[in-house]
Amino acid sequence: MTGTHPAPVRIAVGGSAGTEPYDVLVGRQLLGDLPGLIGTAARRVAVLHPEALAETGDALREDLAAQGYQAIAVQLPNAEEAKTAEVAAYCWKALGQSGFTRTDVVVGVGGGATTDLAGFVAATWLRGVRWVAVPTTVLGMVDAAVGGKTGINTAEGKNLVGAFHPPAGVLCDLAALESLPVHDYVSGLAEIIKAGFIADPVILELIESDPRAARTPEGPHTAELIERSIKVKAEVVSGDLREAGRREILNYGHTLAHAIEKNERYEWRHGAAVAVGMVFAAELGRIAGRLDDATADRHRAVLEAVGLPVTYRGDQWPRLVETMRVDKKSRGDLLRFIVLEGLARPTVLEGPDPAMLLAAHAEIAR
Numbered sequence: 001m002t003g004t005h006p007a008p009v010r011i012a013v014g015g016s017a018g019t020e021p022y023d024v025l026v027g028r029q030l031l032g033d034l035p036g037l038i039g040t041a042a043r044r045v046a047v048l049h050p051e052a053l054a055e056t057g058d059a060l061r062e063d064l065a066a067q068g069y070q071a072i073a074v075q076l077p078n079a080e081e082a083k084t085a086e087v088a089a090y091c092w093k094a095l096g097q098s099g100f101t102r103t104d105v106v107v108g109v110g111g112g113a114t115t116d117l118a119g120f121v122a123a124t125w126l127r128g129v130r131w132v133a134v135p136t137t138v139l140g141m142v143d144a145a146v147g148g149k150t151g152i153n154t155a156e157g158k159n160l161v162g163a164f165h166p167p168a169g170v171l172c173d174l175a176a177l178e179s180l181p182v183h184d185y186v187s188g189l190a191e192i193i194k195a196g197f198i199a200d201p202v203i204l205e206l207i208e209s210d211p212r213a214a215r216t217p218e219g220p221h222t223a224e225l226i227e228r229s230i231k232v233k234a235e236v237v238s239g240d241l242r243e244a245g246r247r248e249i250l251n252y253g254h255t256l257a258h259a260i261e262k263n264e265r266y267e268w269r270h271g272a273a274v275a276v277g278m279v280f281a282a283e284l285g286r287i288a289g290r291l292d293d294a295t296a297d298r299h300r301a302v303l304e305a306v307g308l309p310v311t312y313r314g315d316q317w318p319r320l321v322e323t324m325r326v327d328k329k330s331r332g333d334l335l336r337f338i339v340l341e342g343l344a345r346p347t348v349l350e351g352p353d354p355a356m357l358l359a360a361h362a363e364i365a366r
């Protein structure tokens with residue numbers, strides 16, 4: 001089948017804070033590009049994959065072995081269970097036992113949880129080795145694999161330990177999405193919709209034109225939605241890898257989302273929590289007098305139209321507030337939220353009055 005697909009779309013991510021630039025490729029049958037990204041200096045390659053992609057991980061290992069690399073496959077638990085210190089330690093052991101040196105390469109194949117963990121293992125092994133991301137979920141392609149945020153969760157909260165460690169390249173093979181359960185596919189739409197609200201409203205129009213079709217990889221706008229969202233992310237992280245400023249806009253909806261995920265013991269998908277978190281942030285923006293009613297209402301409408309949740313248990317508020325205090329955007333005792341001043345006009349709301357937070361919470365509580 002080689003040669004039957006059009007050339008992939010290539011989206012450049014600029015090097016920032018002294019890191020190398022790299023490309024995100026979106027297309028089909030992209031694994032031929034993997035050896036070029038691994039590079040000629042590597043002898044060993046570790047393919048980290050989730051249990052759900054055991055066959056893919058093993059096929060990739062065999063392929064790399066056939067090309068002369070000493071390749072190992074390291075199976076991780078599915079989803080958020082992979083993002084723990086114990087799983088990272090298990091991977092460090094596998095690298096140590098295979099004699100992994102500074103010129104060897106980690107490949108993360110899977111959803112955002114897998115690439116977050118794989119990138120973190122690469123960032124920490126020998127203080128940093130090269131890694132390549134092969135995202136296999138919508139969310140992984142449009143968000144997690146791009147931008148170099150890697151990390152794990154702790155008992156106190158989501159992504160509290162990590163490193164900025166950009167990949168050498170990102171390969172988004174759209175064929176991978178065909179095996180993704182619809183629940184996971186739709187979860188990824190939350191980050192696409194986020195990109196629409198913070199930067200590219202055409203995304204919202206494409207989804208609103210046929211929300212049912214947006215729920216499937218066969219939808220007419222799938223590739224465009226993915227490419228537009230990657231471009232938003234690439235543009236933002238190219239200028240601010242370490243989140244010194246503008247990158248915070250990518251955290252729209254995430255302050256509450258991460259608290260919900262922790263409260264649900266990570267049994268909610270990230271995208272589902274981000275959907276509720278964005279409705280909360282929109283209401284907060286409206287209550288703070290920054291966002292117009294129509295744009296605030298549009299959040300609920302588009303998220304519900306694709307089947308994402310827009311409400312959360314009303315009795316959990318005190319616990320959620322407690323968790324939000326350790327959000328990475330907090331400074332001392334000051335809570336900080338990304339809100340909108342209009343479509344594609346994100347800004348920071350610092351230290352909102354607790355009554356304002358409560359009023360926004362009332363709009364999502366059930």
Ligand SMILES: NC(=O)c1ccc[n+]([C@@H]2O[C@H](COP(=O)([O-])OP(=O)(O)OC[C@H]3O[C@@H](n4cnc5c(N)ncnc54)[C@H](O)[C@@H]3O)[C@@H](O)[C@H]2O)c1
Pocket residue numbers: 050051052053077078079080083110111112113114116136137138139140143144145146147148149150159176177178179180181184187188191269270271
């Ligand atoms: N680093 C970042 O910038 C960033 C950005 C956004 C999200 N994230 C993180 O990403 C994670 C969520 O990622 P996700 O939504 O991709 O979920 P996930 O990685 O948990 O994957 C969801 C499920 O799908 C399975 N799976 C993956 N690909 C598959 C495929 N092609 N076919 C069948 N099953 C498949 C996984 O094994 C898992 O069980 C969260 O931990 C979130 O914090 C990170």
Ligand SMILES: O=C(O)C(=O)C[C@@H](O)[C@H](O)[C@H](O)COP(=O)(O)O
Pocket residue numbers: 143147149158159191243247248250251254328
């Ligand atoms: O890349 C970013 O920056 C983001 O904030 C993207 C988010 O979608 C993503 O969930 C990220 O992992 C959140 O980062 P955190 O620093 O709030 O843990």
Ligand SMILES: [Zn+2]
Pocket residue numbers: 143191254270274
């Ligand atoms: Zn996110």
